Amino acid sequence: MRRWRFPGNPRTLPGKLFRWALMGATAFVGISVAQVVIYKVVPVPVTLTMLFDDNGITKDWVSLSDIDPNMPRAAIAGEDAKFCLHHGFDTEAIQQAMERNMRGGRIRGGSTISQQTAKNVFLWQGGGYFRKGLEAWYTVLIEAIWGKRRIMEVYLNVAETGIGTYGVQAGAIRYFGHGADRLSRTEAARIAAILPLPKKREAKSPGGFTLRHGNRIARYSGSVRTQGLESCLK
Structure with a gap:
């Protein structure tokens, strides 16, 4: 049996570079898979976004079963129908976002909840093709290893819900004085409405766009339930 060898001479610079690149890629794949496997059962302790937040960190992990169903419905209605x-990827939404962005104005993304979760847990904020490529890789992994219910659970626990506030439990206490286990449809919709810009929007006594967007999400939340768009969480 012939032994497999690295292409080229491993003693030359190109050969060494190829060997190092292959070793690095193999290590990255192993580490990333291990990360995803661990977080399938272990609560995410902290993220890069939290670590670099000058406002501190207020958070409290809760299981999806202890979050009122109104909240995941609102997240689906507002972020990813x-x-x-x-x-993991909504190709139609991505295409529409690209077309809108080409016309100018405020840049909008087409990221799914799965993509946002992958970015929030494993990566950093900001754009760039390199980070988007890593985001795509982690999205594939969490879809394959976690499944939808775990993705939603992690998303609702690590998403920024206010200045220095992370997760819907901390957000519910901050805005409404009670836990995420008894969020009304309106309260859940208002939290969902601030998710894209949590440092600039307030869920309590909102006005303008946030109020209108929250009301729209509250209406769509009913459709999420009646049309079975939350079926993967059961």
Whole structure:
């Protein structure tokens, strides 16, 4: 049996570079898979976004079963209506976002809840093709290893819900004085409405766009339930 060898001469610079690149890629794959496997059962203790937040960290991990169903419904209604239908990427939403951005104005993304979770847990904020590539890789991993219910649970626990506030439990206490286990449809919708810009929007006594967007999410939340768009969480 012939032994497999690295292409080229491993003693030359190109050969060494290829060997190092292959070793680095193999190590990254192993580490990233291990991370995802661990966080399938272990609560995410901290993220890079939290560590670099000058406002401190207020958070309290709760299981999805201890979060009122109104909250994941609002997240689906406001962030990712096809959450239970896609495998991590909503190609139609991405295409629409690209077309809107090409026309100018405020840049908008087409990220799914799965992509946002992958970014929030394993990566850093900001754009760039390199980070987007890593985000895509981690999205594939969490879809394959975690499943939808765990993705939603992690998302609702690490998403920034206010200045120095992370997760819907801390957000519910901050804005409404009670836990996420008894969020009304309106309260859940208002938290969902601030998720894109949590440092600039307030869920309590909102006005303008946040109020209108929250009301719209509250209406769509009913459709999420009646149309079975939350079926993957059961």
